[in-house]
Amino acid sequence: MKKFTVLMCAILIAFVAFGSQVEIFSWWTGGGEEAGLLALIKLYNQLYPGVQVINATVAGGAGTNAKAVLKTRMLGGNPPDSFQVHAGMELSDTYVIPGKMEPITNYLKEWGMYDKFPEDIMKICSYEGEVYSIPVNVHRGNVVFYNTAIAKEIGMTTAPKTWKEFFGLLEKAQKAGYVAISLGDTGKWTATHLFENVMLSQFGPYKYNMLWTGDQTFNHVALTEAFEIMKKIVPYFNKDHAAGDWQDASRLIFEKKAFCNVMGDWAEGYFKEMGWTPGKEFGWFAVPETDVAFMIVSDTFGLPKGAPNKENALRWLKLVGSVEGQDLFNPLKGSIPARVDADKSKYDVYLQWAMADFSVKALSPSIAHGSAAPESFATMLNDILNRFVSDVNVNQAVKSVLEAAEEEGYLVK
Amino acid sequence: MHKKKKWLGFLIISPTLVVIGVFVYGFIGATVRASLSDWNSFRKLLSGEFVFSGLRNYERLFADWRFQTDMWNTLFFTVFFLFGCLLIGLILAALLDRNLKGGRIFQSIFLFPMALSLVVTGTVWRWFFAPGILPNDPAGVNVLLGQVGLKSLQWGWFTVTDTIGPFNLALVPVIIAAVWQLSGYTMAMYLAGLRAIPESMTEAARVDGASGWQIFWKVKWPFLKPITLSAMIILGHISLKIFDLVYSMTGSGPKNVTDMPSIYMFEKTFRSNRYAEGSAIAVIMLLMVAVVIIPYLVSTLRKSD
Numbered sequence: 001m002k003k004f005t006v007l008m009c010a011i012l013i014a015f016v017a018f019g020s021q022v023e024i025f026s027w028w029t030g031g032g033e034e035a036g037l038l039a040l041i042k043l044y045n046q047l048y049p050g051v052q053v054i055n056a057t058v059a060g061g062a063g064t065n066a067k068a069v070l071k072t073r074m075l076g077g078n079p080p081d082s083f084q085v086h087a088g089m090e091l092s093d094t095y096v097i098p099g100k101m102e103p104i105t106n107y108l109k110e111w112g113m114y115d116k117f118p119e120d121i122m123k124i125c126s127y128e129g130e131v132y133s134i135p136v137n138v139h140r141g142n143v144v145f146y147n148t149a150i151a152k153e154i155g156m157t158t159a160p161k162t163w164k165e166f167f168g169l170l171e172k173a174q175k176a177g178y179v180a181i182s183l184g185d186t187g188k189w190t191a192t193h194l195f196e197n198v199m200l201s202q203f204g205p206y207k208y209n210m211l212w213t214g215d216q217t218f219n220h221v222a223l224t225e226a227f228e229i230m231k232k233i234v235p236y237f238n239k240d241h242a243a244g245d246w247q248d249a250s251r252l253i254f255e256k257k258a259f260c261n262v263m264g265d266w267a268e269g270y271f272k273e274m275g276w277t278p279g280k281e282f283g284w285f286a287v288p289e290t291d292v293a294f295m296i297v298s299d300t301f302g303l304p305k306g307a308p309n310k311e312n313a314l315r316w317l318k319l320v321g322s323v324e325g326q327d328l329f330n331p332l333k334g335s336i337p338a339r340v341d342a343d344k345s346k347y348d349v350y351l352q353w354a355m356a357d358f359s360v361k362a363l364s365p366s367i368a369h370g371s372a373a374p375e376s377f378a379t380m381l382n383d384i385l386n387r388f389v390s391d392v393n394v395n396q397a398v399k400s401v402l403e404a405a406e407e408e409g410y411l412v413k
Numbered sequence: 414m415h416k417k418k419k420w421l422g423f424l425i426i427s428p429t430l431v432v433i434g435v436f437v438y439g440f441i442g443a444t445v446r447a448s449l450s451d452w453n454s455f456r457k458l459l460s461g462e463f464v465f466s467g468l469r470n471y472e473r474l475f476a477d478w479r480f481q482t483d484m485w486n487t488l489f490f491t492v493f494f495l496f497g498c499l500l501i502g503l504i505l506a507a508l509l510d511r512n513l514k515g516g517r518i519f520q521s522i523f524l525f526p527m528a529l530s531l532v533v534t535g536t537v538w539r540w541f542f543a544p545g546i547l548p549n550d551p552a553g554v555n556v557l558l559g560q561v562g563l564k565s566l567q568w569g570w571f572t573v574t575d576t577i578g579p580f581n582l583a584l585v586p587v588i589i590a591a592v593w594q595l596s597g598y599t600m601a602m603y604l605a606g607l608r609a610i611p612e613s614m615t616e617a618a619r620v621d622g623a624s625g626w627q628i629f630w631k632v633k634w635p636f637l638k639p640i641t642l643s644a645m646i647i648l649g650h651i652s653l654k655i656f657d658l659v660y661s662m663t664g665s666g667p668k669n670v671t672d673m674p675s676i677y678m679f680e681k682t683f684r685s686n687r688y689a690e691g692s693a694i695a696v697i698m699l700l701m702v703a704v705v706i707i708p709y710l711v712s713t714l715r716k717s718d
């Protein structure tokens with residue numbers, strides 16, 4: 001018993017001595033993401049040597065497992081000091097509206113960061129005029145990646161601007177014996193990812209963005225047209241699409257079995273990891289008819305109410321929002337910085353293309369990645385698309401989307 | 414003295430009673446309560462305010478196309494899984510009971526899959542049954558079929574959306590994997606049963622001139638009946654609640670062909686934040702298992718009285 005008491009005291013003392021901690025919660029557990037996170041932690045340690053960083057990660061693609069763990073912790077009143085979350089509704093609907101987050105607008109202003117981010121992205125990160133999270137990185141969702149060797153074979157000279165041109169290419173690729181467009185929808189969200197881009201092309205960024213603010217009705221011919229286009233895409237998929245995820249779909253392009261694939265630009269990082277050089281073995285263009293827009297998928301960090309080490313959490317936020325932090329993290333992760341004043345020379349040719357577009361194009365929030373709509377809507381849309389890809393019933397799908405939108409309180413009249 | 418003993422006994426088991434009371438029955442109660450609430454967003458759940466909404470969540474579920482598919486899937490999965498495990502388990506046990514050479518080794522081999530976690534089984538069988546891009550670029554089992562000249566049997570496995578009535582054919586590979594994993598278990602149970610049959614019984618039957626088949630059906634099988642029932646109960650509650658195997662092997666599949674109530678429950682609760690509806694699925698699953706287990710418990714209790 002005595003020994004036990006001594007041991008407990010020792011642990012307690014250790015806690016007090018190294019008491020200064022900060023717990024950072026994320027799902028960055030592998031590849032460039034992990035490297036980026038670790039580099040940030042290292043920089044944090046250099047700047048604040050007395051603080052111990054607890055790197056709390058939960059593995060799992062797109063954070064599905066991590067989010068479940070986080071919800072349980074937030075519900076139990078045991079929040080981490082700061083956590084990774086997709087910008088937009090994933091944060092607002094789940095945590096901001098129930099009053100679980102601290103607004104950080106004033107801190108951003110104090111650190112002189114507030115005007116260093118594009119206005120559109122700040123809007124996505126805000127709720128009722130207050131900013132609740134700092135974007136660390138930006139991925140572009142509306143990109144088509146293609147195998148340049150196949151493109152040459154089927155005689156593609158310029159990037160297709162319209163769906164008509166695009167379908168022409170798909171047809172040629174299929175005739176040449178390739179999978180025209182690859183998909184891996186085991187996790188369901190990839191089909192939604194493709195569809196939201198088609199939706200963006202039909203609504204246009206202006207109306208698409210207004211869908212989520214309640215200023216544009218879902219009950220619009222563009223929705224039906226989007227499903228019609230989707231219906232035309234379906235026959236060009238690899239037949240085993242249900243057996244893979246997005247990596248498998250990208251791998252088909254890498255193995256010269258598939259011509260192209262619509263994916264966020266984390267696929268670019270994946271191609272590079274497999275040894276390809278951007279612009280050489282693989283090319284890219286914006287999803288047809290969405291060239292004016294930039295579908296944003298952005299990871300952000302916020303400040304939960306009751307964070308045990310608020311002071312240190314603020315230091316973390318300041319670091320991830322700084323130019324050094326963003327230029328350290330993003331080249332490793334293969335994404336672009338959310339700040340507009342980052343150092344372009346640190347990024348590869350693809351990322352420079354994305355950066356150039358990021359600063360001038362209309363920014364649209366992604367549904368599949370939690371920015372545009374609450375998670376419940378995204379899940380319903382996943383289910384609708386999952387069904388649509390097999391039975392291509394346009395009327396049924398449109399009806400289901402309208403029902404889902406009505407349930408979430410969006411405009412459907 | 415006797416009374417004192419009784420009190421002591423009660424005292425000793427009381428911590429267990431409290432723990433089970435709180436963490437099992439208390440939480441079942443909380444789940445039922447949640448399933449009758451309107452906690453269908455994180456905000457409402459966090460507010461903690463209980464608004465009774467009757468059976469609305471249940472009504473929604475039963476009207477939901479995906480949930481209907483799930484119920485059919487569970488039914489077919491359970492039936493084929495039980496049947497497969499019992500049949501293969503029985504055959505293996507009968508073979509091993511003949512004390513053939515090397516039987517010991519095979520006994521272990523048949524039991525090994527049980528030692529694996531269902532997630533491992535799911536992942537591995539997913540690789541086996543991934544169809545590849547047919548017909549030119551098969552993968553997994555399809556490669557094997559192609560090499561032995563059975564190209565006509567190459568098939569989309571768990572990616573197909575074909576059905577026979579309400580039965581989704583994509584469930585077949587999942588059932589194969591599940592049977593592979595748990596038939597060793599039924600084999601062990603049957604083998605124990607067979608070995609417990611006194612030698613004199615079979616001896617007597619043999620002297621009376623019964624054939625091997627007759628001995629099995631008329632003498633041995635009656636001994637195995639209670640074992641079959643126990644195996645059905647144990648496997649039945651596994652299959653009604655199955656999550657890990659299906660989730661890691663196929664997920665929901667296209668058009669929810671391999672979706673299960675447990676997967677839907679997980680997605681409803683932790684992805685859509687619809688805690689009330691998720692709880693409703695949990696309650697329905699509990700009831701399904703209860704339908705299987707309670708009659709069994711009642712009959713066992715009666716016997717022990």
